[in-house]
Amino acid sequence: MASGAELTSKEYITHHLTNWRIGEGFWAVHVDTLAWSVLLGLVFLFSFRAVAKKATTGVPTKWQCAVEMVVEFIDSTVKSTFHGKSPVIAPLALTIFVWVLLMNFMDLIPVDFLPWTAQQVGAAMGYDPHHVYMKVVPTTDLNMTIALALGVFILMIYYSIKIKGVGGFIKELTTQPFNTPWLYWFNFILEVVALLAKPLSLALRLFGNMYAGELIFILIAMVGIFQLPMHFVWAAFHLLVIPLQAFIFTILTVVYLSMAHEKH
Template sequence: MSAAESTQQSANPVEYIQHHLTDWCFGCDPTTHKPSSLIDFHAFFFDVWLMAALVAVALGVIAWRVGRRLDPDAPSGMQNVLEMLVEFVNQQVKDVFGSRVNPIIGPLALTVFTWVLAMNFIDLIPVDFIPGIAGWIGVHVFGQQHVFFRAVPTANLGAPFGLALTVFALVIYYNLKVKGPVGYLKMFLFHPFGKYFVPVNIVMTLIEEIAKPLSLALRLFGNLFASELVFMLIALLVFTHTTLPSVLLWFPVQVLSGLAWSIFELLILSLQAFIFMVLTIVYLGMAHTDDH
């Protein structure tokens, strides 16, 4: 759907919200534009991959430019910001790992935090801006009649789950590396109730391990999805009105509401990136201990 079509249908709040909650998906049902099932390996969410890749490239370019201009004697500008960020992340890692810090954990935690934070902050861009650009490109460049586009990757369940499963794979890897296959198996057999409750221990430990990626993914997705929905509702304060007096009446309310929610979102979006990073460090820290 193009940007013009989106505006024309804006008088219908349900269609407006459904349009903005639909991904640009290849391999999805051509009528519903949704995957055929919850797990559908034929579905490719192009907008999620595109926005996540653009954010990653932008972060890489920023890091490269700052790295080329490092001045240890007189740091300024972005170098100061990045140095503060690196020190902040390193302190979180040291608080969990103590003196035995795996050298990979710090860069991993920094990457997770900055990437998730940058993807989250896309939510602060006006809700129709990026989909409008994507709609124009889709119609005039690709010749498509209907283009759907969700700008915030972390508001799609696939992106948070992809990140969470990557962290979970690292947790399993370091559990096997530090504890060994036998030690990792003992964790399932004898934790948390000892050797006399092996069946219960297996079930409880499995639930505990599965809860790690679920908690990472669903917390991030739920908060970003709710935030995205609130911005759509704020946008509808004006879009559902067609007469000039009603538009003039509701436009200041929309601006003030959007500004207030954006200020609140600065805290929420940053907090969600911080929580994702901290839980990643904690889970990897637990994997690096000899006991459970």
């Protein structure tokens, strides 16, 4: 960024990894994470809706082909993974996959471009550029990945109770792996830990991989004149990481919801 020359390496990295926030402590709001995630969600909704409205059985456009490939891929994945019956799971999987994919793809934008732009806007409005922050990859914010995983966790609990009933859900937590009354308390501890580990692993896996990728891009940006070839090499590798992380989050969501639909 323009002010990067005035910052030490530590300050440069810290500036890039700091969110634009309002408030303090638990009630702090990461405005950049919310703004970019909502914007990318709207991009997904309106672009797919436009394709659905203009879809034709004739020669499709390239964008229609791309959308159909994504829809068919998610549809086949859900059919092979989800063993229950629900009209919600396939649309949910499609939404998660495309939304997370778009948020991950923000990592390929040069790390200085949008933060520098935000600094110029802030300077024009009278703010100190050094105190203008813009973190543009929502999935590198642990708050975002935990929020996504929390939504999945709520659905897991909802469908577990809906399919099995309250009594069946409690029985599932207390009678396995040891179906002995005096070990129900031990089973409950094991099952609750396993249940909580699912959304936690979802959130941390996505966050950790994307945060590490962003950090490497930042380090490459500090190299100087050699950053361009290094950036393209890492970006080429990152093209594999970005859809892979979106797919892993999606497939694990479908697996967890499929487990919640099991009646036994």
